[in-house]
Amino acid sequence: MRIGEAAAAAGMTTKTLRFYEDSGLLPAAKRSSNGYRDYHDDSVARLEFIRRGRAAGLALTQIREILSLRDTGEAPCAHVQDLLSNQLAELDHQISELMALRSIVAGLHATAASGTDASCDPEQICSYL
Amino acid sequence: MRIGEAAAAAGMTTKTLRFYEDSGLLPAAKRSSNGYRDYHDDSVARLEFIRRGRAAGLALTQIREILSLRDTGEAPCAHVQDLLSNQLAELDHQISELMALRSIVAGLHATAASGTDASCDPEQICSYL
DNA sequence: CTCAACCTTCCCCTACACTGGAATGTCAAG
DNA sequence: CTTGACATTCCAGTGTAGGGGAAGGTTGAG
Structure with a gap:
């Protein structure tokens, strides 16, 4: 799905998704042949996780730490x-x-x-x- | 009393008092002949109110609303x-x-x-x- | 007289988490 | 073929709650 759809699904703006990617909360998204970011359901789940953390008052740095722990499964x-x-x-x-x-x-x-x-x-x- | 004393009494810095004045949380302070701000106990009470509100997690805009209601006699x-x-x-x-x-x-x-x-x-x- | 400790205004800086807008590219519909 | 809704990058601004420090005025003590 494209960025707009992913953003809507997670209740965020496209700006926020790009910002999260720049901030290292999201891995660099795959690109379609036209250069558009291409998101999957996993990304939306991750965004929802971030949203929950934000709602709980966690700072992005803290959420980033949790996510990178999750990401370094190996x-x-x-x-x-x-x-x-x-x-x-x-x-x-x-x-x-x-x-x-x-x-x-x-x-x-x-x-x-x-x-x-x-x-x-x-x-x-x-x-x- | 001068700004440093009032700030100390309220557990704040002089910077914060001037900032609160600029932000409309404190009325413009009277000035002594030398141009120094001159505070009274009322101001300290107001500052302590602000500090308690902040400690309760209220934003300055919310505290300002409360204070301006009170200032209009309501x-x-x-x-x-x-x-x-x-x-x-x-x-x-x-x-x-x-x-x-x-x-x-x-x-x-x-x-x-x-x-x-x-x-x-x-x-x-x-x-x- | 000088020095430290105050005070003044002024402007810029910080961190956080976005948000806006310009300039440009892509794509499906009419 | 044009229009509109998407997308891209990049730079800059917003709001919150102050903090830093310059350049200068004032005051009391020694």
């Missing part, structure tokens, strides 16, 4: 295992940070929800925040 | 509650996406740890995609 297992351990630890760290932030925001939200008119005095600037 | 609490709800939903989404990715990476890690030749089979490692 690399020495011990090395890959180390890298995967690091990725796992990093993910755990990010999850715990996000969960801490969530509980802070949940607390703020609960306080805001229980607010009386008095606590909504404009002078107070929403003092619970 | 109690922004309902608006803040909305923002916090959205923030909470967004955090929940991010956390669940991260946990999904974590389980993918954990699966890869477990496979790599099993140490068979099969675990180094690119086809198998790619199978989650």
